Amino acid sequence: ATGRDALPSHQRLRDNTGSNCRCLKPFSTLGYERGEMINCVSYCAGKEILAAGTTNGRIAMWRMVVQSGSSRGDTKPQWKLQTPTEIGGNVTQLQWGSNLNLLAANNSNTVLILCEHVMSAHFSHQVAAVQLSPTQLNITQFHTGLHFSLQSDIHVRGVCVTKDSVTVWNGKQVTVYELSGTSLRNTGSFPCDSHVVAVHGENLYTVEPNRVQIRTPQGTVKQLLTFSKAEGNPVLLNVRQSYLVVGTDTANIRVFDLSRRDAKAHCSTKNLADQIPNLGALRSVKCNANGSQVSILISQVNGRPDHKVYFYDVEMDTVTHFDFFTGRPSSGISQEEESENGHSPVSHFWDESEPRLFVCETVPVSSESILNSSLDMVDVLVVTLFCTQEHGLLLQDCSPRPPGMQALLALDVPYYYYSCKVRTEPVCVPHMVSRKALRDFVGLENCEKATRDAMLNFSFYLTIGDMDEAFKSIKLIKSKAVWENMARMCVKTRRLDVARVCLGNMGNARAAKALKEAEAEPEPETQVAMLAIQLGMLEDAENLYKSCQRYDLLNNFYQASGKWQQALETAEVHDRIHLRATYYSYAKYLESMGDKTLALTYYEKSDTHRVEVPRMLQDDTSSLEIYVNKMKDNIYKWWAQYLESQADLDSALHFYECAQDYLSLVRIFCYRGDIQKASEIANNTGDRAASYHLARHYEGHDIKQAVHFYTRAQAYNNAIRLCKENGLDDQLMNLALLSNPEDMMEAACYYEEKGSHLDRAVALYHKAGYVSRALELAFATEQFGALEMIAEDLNESSDPALLARCSDFFSTHSKYEKSVELLVAAKKYHQALELCVTQNLTITEDLAERMTVPDSKDMSEEARKELLERIADCCMRQGNYHLATKKYTQAGNKLKVIIRLCVMLLHWKRNNCDTEKIVFFANVSRQKELFILAANYLQSLDWRKDPDILKTIIGFYTKGRAPDLLAGFYEACAQVEIDDYQNYEKALDALTEASKCLSKAKDASSGQQEVRLADLQHKITLIRKFVHIRSLYSEDASEAVQLCETLLEEPELDPAVRIGDVFGFLIEHHCQQGNFQLVTANRKLEQLQKLLPSQNVSYYISQASLVALQKELGIPMDRSDKIHISKEEDEVEEDLNMF
Template identity: 60%
Template structure:
């Protein structure tokens, strides 16, 4: 490109020149002056055009911009005072257009506008069909009608201003102040918060709904700020002020069909709770974005009645909506975007559903509306159009101040046909609802990969992997389908979804999914594949330490691939792979490698370097590094190669290295030095090779020692060797024994009569050995009077009866361990159940003979013979176990046996024994025996403690038992009942006499004298107790003669009477002293002695309750 000419233009410095070129030769410029300058390049001529004051232009008015229309030859200019000056070119027919000057331009009457005109464009295909003057603050256009407002009505005019129809509003309804048209429906709002919907689809506008008062529907509201209706006239959305004049954070929805009002509050994300009201069916993260906001604009789609878009700004903390709690929320959420654009689907069935939300791009000024597939915005001044927008040539031109943004599900499909657009819209709706099946059906016939990719991306959000498989197939994404199929083995749904996200390039989503399911191993792999090495290592260090070394290793490989070898050294060392990776990496620089190895002082690296030097035939240096690495095998190997056998032997002997010794042994064997070969094979623990040499060279003495050190297989081999030679059979027996072949060892021991070895072998026999062999050994021990060992072998051979018989014959004590070995389990197939029980009883009988009653009881119980078990236990005298066994046996006979045993004890001093006796007789249903026990208790109370009250209680219990008993002899039962009744009667009479004494002494004495006349009194009441009562009475009354007579009668009826047992010592002495009868020394001592005993007995009296 060549510069032809350069010209300096005059004008204001602050103004930008507007230059146009006409016919490639005429330059027209406006530089902020009151003139337009022309420069004719062909004629090298210039001239100017002025603004004419007579046309209404002002003196200080300047020209800011110009535009030329070649089709009509009109030049237009915009001025600083809002006027449009237009010059028409009037050429002379005799001259060309190029040769004419300023005389050919005619200034026309200007058009007056408001403001400062900064840009002007002449468009030849736009014309004005009409114009008219109007004072309406708002207007709307539908087809060829213009809708304006004036007090009390809405005017429907033609494009030329003719009024076609009036839509009146009453005074109470207010004056129309807002209009909105969507498709064929008009909504009108008044300054009195009323609104009304009209249908414009007919020749004349018809009311689509009655006029509604928003203040009545929603109390507490002020005026309407903005109103919109949807494409089918079923919904009206409203923004309003509150009564205090502040913007309301709620957006209200009027449902025309249901005649209801619902709302959604952008401040707290809540909707009203009525069934017909909108709901926010979205996740918590999306809902959080909506909090603390106020809606400022809203629009319905022009063709889709379900789709609504709105702008919501972040509320400032000091606004009227704020509260302390919300102020904190705003402070916490200071990172939120100021303006958020949100699209919703609104239906009666699902309510209000958030479809998409995004921050308004910084280049855009405000939302203009929505028409699928685009949102429309006004652009901020100075912001250029996107290249993508300028590249669209087939679509109508969008002015520079208007921008558009495709809906999320229409990215890449902005130019699709209507069928595809409707299918995508339904797809978007069902995705928002969460119905993936219907969403899939809506687009199953679409072949666009972009649609299926969007569907697959939504599957990441909805976690529908089944649908994702179909989408990947439609996309032809074979790699992704394979990866998703392989990910099915992961147990977490999030991990499988994350793999889908990775295949679709949604790496941030995959990252969050792995974090949510705590699959840090997969997150680590993602970071590595993503190139986020810092995050990968941080994740491995904090959460995935099992893969920490692998992460370091992969990062080292990455650094090596990028040429950063120094850094890779560090991470190879951290991954503990430096011992083989660094030599590989530095092999092309041996000097650096040697320096690194010498600095690390690592044995493995020294060994590697020694092997490298050996491969380079530098054996002396290699020996040095082998020694540093303590690789004794390599040292011995190299010395053997150098024929330094003696040095190699010294190293092997000093270090004891097995591999080195083995290598040296092979060298000696190859040289024929068998002694050294056997020695070093032994040091290498290669006993089989040493044994081989001994067998081949008849070294029998060394063979035995080596075989005992070696494996059982080698022992067997050596044993067969000795057996075949038939010279040292004792060694063969020992080796068979040590190798675990006991049967072979026993056979050989019996055959060669090695009885000492036989005893050693028998100690290792057990139940797993051959029964015939065990029996043979047991016979051997019986012959040699080793009966206990014979019993053990018989038990191991499961010859239980023989073992038991041997115990009986030789009086061997059966231990619990022996008894358990004789006991066969119930499910065993060795013996029948009857034989098993018989064996157990025989074991128990033997234990009984030996006095081992507890073991006998156990075996009787295992045999199921509880009666014999109880008899054995009774012989043991273990009261606690007897009571326990009786309680768990639950047999009548055992209860009775236990109770009988307990009666043989000193039950008078232990109430627990008494209670157990009563319980066992009761459970054994032995009521006659229980009655006898109660009778015994009564006699003890009378004889020992003279407690007739307790005795009578025991007798009453005995009477109850006898009454309930079912004895074999009814006559015997009747006799015992009669006797018991007689005893009870006598005891009651004596008790009554003693109780009457305090009230009527004479009556009590009379009753006692009558009792003494009863012929069988002694069976129930003791004579001594009655006489003692009378003696005490007479002594207290001072009638010592009668008292003495009662004492004498007592002696006559009870010759061996112990007076002090019935009468106190002081009373006896008083009687004898009053009658001057000497008290014999024998009587005095006897009295004193019995008095002491009585006191002790009283103190030890047991407190036993017989009343049940």
């Protein structure tokens, strides 16, 4: 605002980020005068408030409120005009300052510093008071419908109303007004420093240090309620019915009973600091109607508001809470409700008369920092709870605060009471308090007390899930409105079982039927949504469909509601499978509304325009022709049909050709008699429909052409019919082979009846699947080539008699292999075996497996085993021992298996057969005798060079449960290690294993096993000593030599440790010591030669040591000392006479 000569009555704001400009001006409905000019402006960024001083001594303020735009994330700032502040004079200067955001104002006479004050409001006994300005209040009496305006003499800091009075105070003075009829009368005013005041009847309750004063309206103190130093100073007061709750600055609370003449303590003092962690200070305390529960809001130690509402149970002396950040109570039933999550309480109230019902106003946690400035920019929720000793805290309802409401004032069933926002538009504001019905009482606002109590009990029992008590509480109610309201409650609680009862009492058959049909849907939310639709709760139904992500049903819901834009958006984003159907439905809707242009667009989007657009425009031929030429080939066919109906055949042919409708082209050319052109089109395009039409046309006068075009149309049955009727036998065969089995059968019957081309009849019967008929005809006409082809398709599922007949045929014609296969397929196994024996046919493994009958009812177990043995005998005669052993094993004849295996082993050994076969058969048989035989045979092989054979031998002896034989094998292994490799360590391991095996064997030889085990232990002891000597040599050579000398004195040393190895050890030692011990080495060598005169000493002593002895002592080596290799081959032949 600029210029002193022409003061403006409004101010303009320009958005520097864009080109937006806005005009703000004060309205007379909020206390401004017409023609009032603005002198100065000042903006506070911290509070986002624009202040303007006027010529009439008023300060106008606009608060910036952010509102959501049409798109997500889009916000638009709005400027909300507040009630003016009057300071008198002519306001010439304004300035915001200090960290408290104070406003300094100059009105030419004085300078004032203004601070923001939260407007006071109170409700009780159907009377509400709302502060409009520092000295003005709006009073509403709901039981009479009267409204008053109270102009106080003081700047009001607090207000408290009762049925008959209004009390205001400012921290220095208290003034009491009496409500009398349609007027307010001042009945008392007295100085008092109390910053909180409560009123009950004729008594006023004020606070001062360490006590609460009970006064008369004139200020006379009637009683003192004292508090100890530990209890603290009273700072909070609240009265509900006849109970007073007091909160102190040390977080103590006390409840007093006011029903008598003097106030009496209802309970002992409760220190909440012991029960609530991180408690800083009490923000608010409220008690319920019977004084049994106290609700508390607190601030934490850091000064931030707590997210919880705490409840003190006076009778049980316990503290519980409901956390609005998590949406869960500390006790009671936890409902799955996410809407109240992430919030913090700002105000709380108990119902005026119902002690169980509690309501709390909450805001998002991120909005706590602006609670003191405005709640216009946040999503405020109103949460209602049931609070009982038995069930704890139960969430009853959660809903957003209605639009246009400033704050929650009270709860008095059946209404919530709200203070209204000040409107900016110039309309009359009759009062500043509005009431909204509770969810469960919509439509029942004027019900009697009995009905109201029944509804409350029903809601409570429904919340805790006690359906018996819920129905018991409403059994006497007959009003349909009540039952409808309870059905609405069922939408919120999602109790469909209760809803069915409610619908039945309402007599709403249509809704009951719709709900029953909705039970077919898997999601419970969809069923509840259908209930909501039937009850007219469309917003709830929409939210339910969204919550369960049933966008198809949501799409249908939008269409039925006429919300076509939402339906289209849903289909395009979430329900694309029904997108074309949605486009089509919308096009039909637009057509019904007369908007054909837009309907045409959506018919095209739904891809139904080829039919729907011509139908829609059939009365407007010119528009339709323009549309056809515009769309080109899309609807040429429809336009051609229209032209044909108008007898314009030339134009119709043109458009049929553009549409590539060859059937219609051929049809018109046939109609005109131009058969040559029609044939040309049918042959060139290969269109089946066109060819069929042309064939029907030719059928009357040109059979061959008709057959040709029926064939091109793949109408083979018609072509076959013509061939039979006109004797075209050559073409009939080819057509029948191209057609289905029924046509083949019909053609075969034709050939058979005619008596010619019977080979074709047999082939067609066979091709059609009538094998038995084909064989009968082949046998009757002796078509052997056809029989061989048919026999290739015979298997076990064919007729056994038919298989036997074919087998006899092939046997007669010396085709025995095929005959055997057919006998096996016919399950005539004995005949097949006889034929194999008589004709010396080799039984292959595949044939043997096919003749192996599994356990079944077709053959007894004895017969099955006999058959297996016969197969095995036949294989034995043919030299197929592999297969014979397998079949004997399957037959369970162990004796024959053992005998045949021995024969097989001997045969394979002579023929150097593969060892893998023996291993395979032993593993397949799983007989311990066979394992032992196989292991014995494998020992005859060179198992020393093949570790796999060695492992197999050990495994077979183990599986054959022959520990004594396994012990003997381990002894042989040990001896090999000693004789061939002088590896006594491995020999010791082998003998240890042999000892273990021998100890497990059963002694069936009258004590010989004990003797054998003792000898084995003696060998192990001697070898262990020698191994110890060799390992000790590297550490203490002299000790090792001494032990070795002692070892030579052991009796029976040589069977365990070879004497040559012991002497060799000593000689090697002496040779390594140098010249002075070579004599000793030579003496040991001479002793060895005397003990083993026939053996070559070089086997025990290294060549280097022998050369050293010869060189140093000059002793020539005897020729007898040269290495003599004796080659002896001992062959062990198996004596098979024992079998």
